[in-house]
Amino acid sequence: MEYSGFEIVRNSSGLMIKKRNDILVESVLVKDSSLELVETEKDLSLVYHNENGVPVTIIRTTGGLKVRKTLVHLKNLLSKA
Amino acid sequence: MIYDKIFKQKERGELIDLLSNRSTMNFSAKSALLDIVQTDEFFKEKYPDEIDELKSEIDYEESSIASFDYLKYLGFRISQIGDTIKVTRLSRFYLVDLMGVLIGALLAGVAYFGLAEWKILFTVGISIGPLVISLVTAIIALIGVILVARCLS
Numbered sequence A: 001m002e003y004s005g006f007e008i009v010r011n012s013s014g015l016m017i018k019k020r021n022d023i024l025v026e027s028v029l030v031k032d033s034s035l036e037l038v039e040t041e042k043d044l045s046l047v048y049h050n051e052n053g054v055p056v057t058i059i060r061t062t063g064g065l066k067v068r069k070t071l072v073h074l075k076n077l078l079s080k081a
Numbered sequence B: 001m002i003y004d005k006i007f008k009q010k011e012r013g014e015l016i017d018l019l020s021n022r023s024t025m026n027f028s029a030k031s032a033l034l035d036i037v038q039t040d041e042f043f044k045e046k047y048p049d050e051i052d053e054l055k056s057e058i059d060y061e062e063s064s065i066a067s068f069d070y071l072k073y074l075g076f077r078i079s080q081i082g083d084t085i086k087v088t089r090l091s092r093f094y095l096v097d098l099m100g101v102l103i104g105a106l107l108a109g110v111a112y113f114g115l116a117e118w119k120i121l122f123t124v125g126i127s128i129g130p131l132v133i134s135l136v137t138a139i140i141a142l143i144g145v146i147l148v149a150r151c152l153s
Helices: A065-080 B002-008 B012-020 B027-037 B041-046 B048-066 B069-074 B091-109 B111-123 B128-152
Strands: A005-011 A014-021 A024-030 A035-039 A044-049 A055-061 B076-081 B084-089
Touching: A005 A065, A014 A055, A035 A065, A044 A065, A055 A065, A065 B027, A065 B048, A065 B069, A065 B084, B002 B027, B012 B027, B012 B041, B012 B048, B027 B041, B027 B048, B041 B048, B048 B069, B069 B076, B084 B091, B091 B111, B091 B128, B111 B128
Parallel strands: none
Antiparallel strands: A005 A014, A005 B084, A014 A024, A035 A044, A044 A055, B076 B084
């Protein structure tokens, strides 16, 4: 499991992700539509696309079905809230 | 799914064994087994109770997924107050990261002890002792750097 997001807050102002930028921590306001799940043969990642359209991984897991489904639920919750 | 393929190749007797040992199976295997037995008339007639139990076990795990019980395995916790949803890193995972960085930095620091040996190699010439020590310290330091990088990535 890898991650770069320390804290994800979803409220009426939008979706705020506090994430690691190298060794510093920064907060980023993320568009709902930029949140996405990316699946490969090995892993499943929750990513957002930054202002340049580059995908940034928030949480990545190589875990089993339960953990992957949890990540799908999380993405749906954060997107629709 | 890998279990679908495996279970489709099983004989009926083997599937009966699997159905009776379902409690030892993981979630993916249970789901794949349910897909097979609930569409097979033989199982529906002979083992309706087992199928119901399997269904309820899967439903229970599905409800745990929906209530984010397994988010802890990703190192996060979720809290919902009003219309605010907050997902935060579990503190014990911070500690693991911190330990990883510290141990990685210590291992990387081993490179310092290999510097003198590298100096000998380049000034005096190659000899077994300094060569082994310099390579071992370099490998340990590399492991340390990788550990730090992984903990910070």
